[in-house]
Amino acid sequence: MTDNTASVLRQVDQDLEKSLERLFALLRIPSVSAQPRHAADCRNAAEWLRTEMEALGFDASVRETPGHPMVVGHDRAAGSGPHVLFYGHYDVQPTDPLALWKSDPFDPKITTEADGRKIIVARGASDDKGQLLTFIEACRAWKAVHGALPLKISILIEGEEESGGANLMPFLKANAEELKADVALICDTGMPDRRTPAITTGLRGLVGEEVVIECATHDLHSGMFGNAARNPVELLCKALGSVRDDLGRVLLPGFYDNIVVPSDAVRAQWRAIFPDDSLTLKPVGLSKAAGEAGFTAIEQIWARPSYEINGISGGYEGDGFKTVLPARAMAKVSFRLVPGQDPIAIREAFRAHVRAVLPEDAKVSFTEHGASSGFAVPEDGPFLSTALAALGEEWGVKAVSIGCGGSIPVVAEVKEALDMDSLLVGFAQDDDRIHSPNEQYGVESFHKGIRSWVRILDAFTTR
Amino acid sequence: MTDNTASVLRQVDQDLEKSLERLFALLRIPSVSAQPRHAADCRNAAEWLRTEMEALGFDASVRETPGHPMVVGHDRAAGSGPHVLFYGHYDVQPTDPLALWKSDPFDPKITTEADGRKIIVARGASDDKGQLLTFIEACRAWKAVHGALPLKISILIEGEEESGGANLMPFLKANAEELKADVALICDTGMPDRRTPAITTGLRGLVGEEVVIECATHDLHSGMFGNAARNPVELLCKALGSVRDDLGRVLLPGFYDNIVVPSDAVRAQWRAIFPDDSLTLKPVGLSKAAGEAGFTAIEQIWARPSYEINGISGGYEGDGFKTVLPARAMAKVSFRLVPGQDPIAIREAFRAHVRAVLPEDAKVSFTEHGASSGFAVPEDGPFLSTALAALGEEWGVKAVSIGCGGSIPVVAEVKEALDMDSLLVGFAQDDDRIHSPNEQYGVESFHKGIRSWVRILDAFTTR
Numbered sequence: 001m002t003d004n005t006a007s008v009l010r011q012v013d014q015d016l017e018k019s020l021e022r023l024f025a026l027l028r029i030p031s032v033s034a035q036p037r038h039a040a041d042c043r044n045a046a047e048w049l050r051t052e053m054e055a056l057g058f059d060a061s062v063r064e065t066p067g068h069p070m071v072v073g074h075d076r077a078a079g080s081g082p083h084v085l086f087y088g089h090y091d092v093q094p095t096d097p098l099a100l101w102k103s104d105p106f107d108p109k110i111t112t113e114a115d116g117r118k119i120i121v122a123r124g125a126s127d128d129k130g131q132l133l134t135f136i137e138a139c140r141a142w143k144a145v146h147g148a149l150p151l152k153i154s155i156l157i158e159g160e161e162e163s164g165g166a167n168l169m170p171f172l173k174a175n176a177e178e179l180k181a182d183v184a185l186i187c188d189t190g191m192p193d194r195r196t197p198a199i200t201t202g203l204r205g206l207v208g209e210e211v212v213i214e215c216a217t218h219d220l221h222s223g224m225f226g227n228a229a230r231n232p233v234e235l236l237c238k239a240l241g242s243v244r245d246d247l248g249r250v251l252l253p254g255f256y257d258n259i260v261v262p263s264d265a266v267r268a269q270w271r272a273i274f275p276d277d278s279l280t281l282k283p284v285g286l287s288k289a290a291g292e293a294g295f296t297a298i299e300q301i302w303a304r305p306s307y308e309i310n311g312i313s314g315g316y317e318g319d320g321f322k323t324v325l326p327a328r329a330m331a332k333v334s335f336r337l338v339p340g341q342d343p344i345a346i347r348e349a350f351r352a353h354v355r356a357v358l359p360e361d362a363k364v365s366f367t368e369h370g371a372s373s374g375f376a377v378p379e380d381g382p383f384l385s386t387a388l389a390a391l392g393e394e395w396g397v398k399a400v401s402i403g404c405g406g407s408i409p410v411v412a413e414v415k416e417a418l419d420m421d422s423l424l425v426g427f428a429q430d431d432d433r434i435h436s437p438n439e440q441y442g443v444e445s446f447h448k449g450i451r452s453w454v455r456i457l458d459a460f461t462t463r
Numbered sequence: 464m465t466d467n468t469a470s471v472l473r474q475v476d477q478d479l480e481k482s483l484e485r486l487f488a489l490l491r492i493p494s495v496s497a498q499p500r501h502a503a504d505c506r507n508a509a510e511w512l513r514t515e516m517e518a519l520g521f522d523a524s525v526r527e528t529p530g531h532p533m534v535v536g537h538d539r540a541a542g543s544g545p546h547v548l549f550y551g552h553y554d555v556q557p558t559d560p561l562a563l564w565k566s567d568p569f570d571p572k573i574t575t576e577a578d579g580r581k582i583i584v585a586r587g588a589s590d591d592k593g594q595l596l597t598f599i600e601a602c603r604a605w606k607a608v609h610g611a612l613p614l615k616i617s618i619l620i621e622g623e624e625e626s627g628g629a630n631l632m633p634f635l636k637a638n639a640e641e642l643k644a645d646v647a648l649i650c651d652t653g654m655p656d657r658r659t660p661a662i663t664t665g666l667r668g669l670v671g672e673e674v675v676i677e678c679a680t681h682d683l684h685s686g687m688f689g690n691a692a693r694n695p696v697e698l699l700c701k702a703l704g705s706v707r708d709d710l711g712r713v714l715l716p717g718f719y720d721n722i723v724v725p726s727d728a729v730r731a732q733w734r735a736i737f738p739d740d741s742l743t744l745k746p747v748g749l750s751k752a753a754g755e756a757g758f759t760a761i762e763q764i765w766a767r768p769s770y771e772i773n774g775i776s777g778g779y780e781g782d783g784f785k786t787v788l789p790a791r792a793m794a795k796v797s798f799r800l801v802p803g804q805d806p807i808a809i810r811e812a813f814r815a816h817v818r819a820v821l822p823e824d825a826k827v828s829f830t831e832h833g834a835s836s837g838f839a840v841p842e843d844g845p846f847l848s849t850a851l852a853a854l855g856e857e858w859g860v861k862a863v864s865i866g867c868g869g870s871i872p873v874v875a876e877v878k879e880a881l882d883m884d885s886l887l888v889g890f891a892q893d894d895d896r897i898h899s900p901n902e903q904y905g906v907e908s909f910h911k912g913i914r915s916w917v918r919i920l921d922a923f924t925t926r
Contacts, residue, residue, distance in 0.1 A: 033783075034781070034782055034783030034784060034785065035781065035782055035783065036782065093785055093787075094779065094781060094783075094785055096779070096781065097682075100681070100682075162785075163783045163784065164783070164784060190687075204686065206686075206786070208784050208786070210784070215748075215749065216747040216748050216749055217747055217748035218563070218747065218896065218899050218900065218901075219560075219898065219899040219900065220747060220898075220899065221869065221897050221898040221899070222769070222771045222773060222797060222799065222898075223667060223669075223799060223867070223868045223869025223870055224653075224764070224868055224869060224893065224897070225747065225764065225868070226764070226769035226771045226797075226799050226868060227711075227753070227754035227755075227763040227764055227767055227768070227769035227770075227771075227799065227868070228740075228743060228744065228752045228753055228754050228760040228761075228763040228764050229744065229747060229749055229753060230749060230751075230753045231753070231771055231772055233703075233772040233774075233775050233794075234703065234704065234706075234707070234770075234771075234772050236700070236775075237699070237700040237701075237703040237704030237772065237775075238700075238704035238705075239704075240696075240697065240700040240704070241697065241700030241701035241702075241703070241704035241705065242701075242704065243697075244697070248690075277691075280691060281691065281692065284679040284680055284681065284683060284688065284692060285678075285679050285680035285824075286678065286679055286692055286693060286824045287823060287824055288693075288822065288823055288824055289691045290690070290691055290692060290693045290694070290822070290824070291690035291691050292690075297691040298691075300690040300691040301687070301688065301689070301690055301691050304690055305690070306685070306689035306690035307690075307697075308685045308689045308690075308694055308697075308786075308788055309694055309696040309697050309700065309777075309778065309789075310685060310778050310779055310784070310785060310786060310787050310788070310789070311696075311777065311778035311779035311780050311785065311787070311789070312696050312699075312700075312775055312776065312777050312778060312780070312792070313775065313776055313780040314772075314774065314775050315772065315773050315774035315775060315795070316557065316559070316773055316774035316795060317774050317775070317776040317793070317795075318497070318498065318557060318559065319497055319498055319499065320496075320497030320498065320557075320626045320627070320832070321497060321626065321627060321671050321673070321773070321795055321797075321832035321833070322497065322556055322557055322625075322773060322774065322795070322898065323669070323671070323771075323773060323797055323869075323870075323898060324556075324773050324774070324898050324899070325771055325773070326772075326773070326774070329775070330780070331696075332778070332779060332780075332784055332785070334685060334689075334784075334786055336685065336686060336689050336690065359751065359753070360750060360751055361748075361749045361750055361751055361753070369783070369784035370784070404686070405686045405687055405688070405689060405690070406684065406686025406687060407686055407786075430687065433681065434684050434687070435682065435683075435684040435685075435785065435786060435787050436681050436682040436683065436684070436787070437681065437682065438681075
């Protein structure tokens, strides 16, 4: 660490309250990208970020797409060192079921946990507003102390990460010359526990599908037609209930073809962090890994593909009982993919599986909700060891390479469109409840996250 | 037909506009018994009926139950003839999906069909407000012409037929002496086509169940936990998708034990009315009977038990996509039963089937929504042939005995509590869309329904 950095870290500590106030301002904007009624909120979040970046001296702009806008900013004044592109997303997941939130998801609060940890509670606190601001606040501290950044920085914040992200790839390609840098930095991942900093080097891809099955022309009375009229909910259950066998293995033809199983060495490293499945499952009230037999829970999440039903709906869902025979049933289904799997082939195999159970009176329609491959970040990339070392200094614990069960399509897209590798540095915790009611982000994650970026930027300038 | 009756029928014709106005007033009351927010509306409907009955000279009262109230009225002034108990229900089904209604379900309208038929469109138009008023308006016409009813009449209107009807049986038992008559008349069934009047002599029972499966303590991110955490929606699909085989046969042990198959003679009579399945299925956009192979569609509905999923819900059901791994899934399921089946045994067999597919991390809970046996009305009951003859006179077509796929638990309950047989006379049409959006009732059903009751009451006095 240079003297330059020590003064910036002190600035981060002194400015923490104001950093939190800025985060709260961003969290108050309900930028739910999946819901059309929040389109103006998404734009407001983009404008808020542009204004903040401009205040820091970035050449910043809100950039139109066919969907929600992007925010792009550049400060390339530094005369030496590499050029980094930081990526984050300002959009957040929907909040339902709203009734399960203990407070308004868009009225952020700091509360204290039983163990004394202070946490920020709000939709987007962790995913990804809190995380993306760690980087921007690190830039702010550099500017406040030195009047300049330590290296060339570009920032790209998108607004459709939680809703398919269809416009990112075209945007990257159309603006490749502007956005090209030496490495991409992404803050949208987590730590394996509260003390061990980590860089994520494996990511799962995602195939999202919406299935609608329709039979009769309208809802029927189950007494007047029950038994003789096709029930689309039953057909949907038959189709979706037969994708995996009782041992957790997906039965779609070719599903596991070409998958690379992690080496024994990698599996051993993971087992050192997660000696048994209870560390993974007990915090959410479960005891037994539900995926393929023969893999630990963390292996099932980090290195094996999944099949999940994300939502299902049909017929009468309200109070009491209604003897309706529904005309329509809907489900949202996704597969998390690992490197080697072909998203398009898996989408087609799933559709064929559904079609195969349908009799002549059932119509099915499918809607795509994204398709991305699993991705492995090269272990020997140019910045990985430098960043791991900087993280270790900040947290006082050796930083590790881990997998991630989630999908961050930007990694593959940045590789394809800009021919750049990404470094996934994040500070989220497993109990952050991202995508769930009462999403949270530790004040420590936010504070030490900012400090971590200060150290990483410094390390990159001197490597 | 006596001269007495001819003048009453003329009165029915002259008063039709006002009869429709009264029906509209009742249809405007949103008496949805399954939804607690409509409790006051249910009471308003009961009070409206009490007021109307009192105006006709009935000794009428609204009677409390632990749920929605009953309405009871008596006019036992007639010096001769049998004593009849009329039963109907003032409560209606919920209106969702509301978006599919072409007009406000509680703002009744008369519209004209392509074939020139005039229909009344509103929730409850057919089931059961329109039907029950045919009887009350018949009483009104008798009173208007002759100042008295032709025989002793008691009326019982309940308010929980669409929501389990748990309070009817205790009420019948507690008031058996007051309610006992020579025969029960029930107007809650239909005609096999537009021209053929019918009395329903077979009814299916119903077992209603709500199933909730819960796994993790809260909704999870499908990336962070997908594959390793149990998905309750998948388990629910596995359980509900495996109740019937691909030939439409329910696989629960003992499900078909002791069922009486209709005689060849009865099946031949039904085939004469429904020479092929298209008459049953084509009007709702279907082509192939979905139940057990070897039975026609109408046999599957009238004489075979059914399994239906009436509603299902879990995870994210809104716009776009949410990569949630739900903590909870819910379904509403029902079985329609025929005589010989034991509702309690079938409920237990279903619960055992669901429990058998659940791994250790899944919790299940069940909620009962009614249990009633299938029922056959005696073909040789004392009033059947008289009523069939009166119906035939009104419609100019020989009246027939038919089955019904629906459940009208009151028939079995009246038999048990009051030791009375029931006569199920109704004027609904298959395209009345009961329980569906845009429920309707033909003006002809209403008008000729009133006239039919005038003739039946007359025929009972002189038989």
